[in-house]
Amino acid sequence: xxxxxxxxxxxxxxxxxxxxxxxxxxxxxxxxxxxxxxxxxxxxxxxxxxxxxxxxxxxxxxxxxxxxxxxxxxxxxxxxxxx
Amino acid sequence: xxxxxxxxxxxxxxxxxxxxxxxxxxxxxxxxxxxxxxxxxxxxxxxxxxxxxxxxxxxxxxxxxxxxxxxxxxxxxxxxxxxxxxxxxxxxxxxxxxxxxxxxxxxxxxxxxxxxxxxxxxxxxxxxxxxxxxxxxxxxxxxxxxxxxxxxxxx
Numbered sequence: 001x002x003x004x005x006x007x008x009x010x011x012x013x014x015x016x017x018x019x020x021x022x023x024x025x026x027x028x029x030x031x032x033x034x035x036x037x038x039x040x041x042x043x044x045x046x047x048x049x050x051x052x053x054x055x056x057x058x059x060x061x062x063x064x065x066x067x068x069x070x071x072x073x074x075x076x077x078x079x080x081x082x083x
Numbered sequence: 084x085x086x087x088x089x090x091x092x093x094x095x096x097x098x099x100x101x102x103x104x105x106x107x108x109x110x111x112x113x114x115x116x117x118x119x120x121x122x123x124x125x126x127x128x129x130x131x132x133x134x135x136x137x138x139x140x141x142x143x144x145x146x147x148x149x150x151x152x153x154x155x156x157x158x159x160x161x162x163x164x165x166x167x168x169x170x171x172x173x174x175x176x177x178x179x180x181x182x183x184x185x186x187x188x189x190x191x192x193x194x195x196x197x198x199x200x201x202x203x204x205x206x207x208x209x210x211x212x213x214x215x216x217x218x219x220x221x222x223x224x225x226x227x228x229x230x231x232x233x234x235x236x237x238x
Contacts, residue, residue: 061147
């Protein structure tokens with residue numbers, strides 16, 4: 001699946017997007033955050049406060065307990081500040 | 084007839100008068116047009132800023148605005164709706180966002196414009212980075228914006 005990062009989440013991870021293949025025991029958005037955080041310091045820094053992080057699956061906002069199976073694109077970003 | 088809906092995410096500036104005309108010209112069914120323009124301030128949190136840079140999530144930004152525009156159209160009797168949101172580097176005094184609502188009577192146009200702005204602030208995937216004397220920094224979301232959006236939730 002494709003993963004995209006925005007704003008300071010993107011800056012801390014050091015890339016805007018990537019393709020990942022998480023292990024089978026990663027079921028939810030929360031699981032994915034934990035798995036990504038274990039990869040290196042950049043991810044750990046980006047996700048150090050998981051409650052602040054917002055997620056979207058296929059362009060729709062989702063909660064942390066949302067299932068990721070079947071997702072084509074998952075995005076992680078800080079709370080929005082547009083308008 | 085379905086009311087015309089225009090959503091644009093663009094780097095370029097927009098012309099408010101032209102957008103009003105595009106929505107209302109040649110029509111006699113519209114009795115009220117409300118516009119909201121969001122403009123880049125020269126200060127943020129008391130500090131002078133040189134510019135804002137708006138990052139967005141292409142694809143989702145359009146989709147999220149469309150979802151709220153559709154909800155606005157179903158909640159209020161609108162005759163037309165235009166939402167334009169800019170991205171990229173924007174300097175103080177420049178436009179950031181525009182909402183234009185048209186209806187037969189003013190209340191629907193006022194309420195729908197406010198509803199859309201409250202949701203644009205909290206759920207459209209845009210992020211502002213400020214450039215100031217201390218360097219660059221991401222602007223933090225404000226709790227009162229969440230509260231403003233929450234009051235439109237039907238209980």
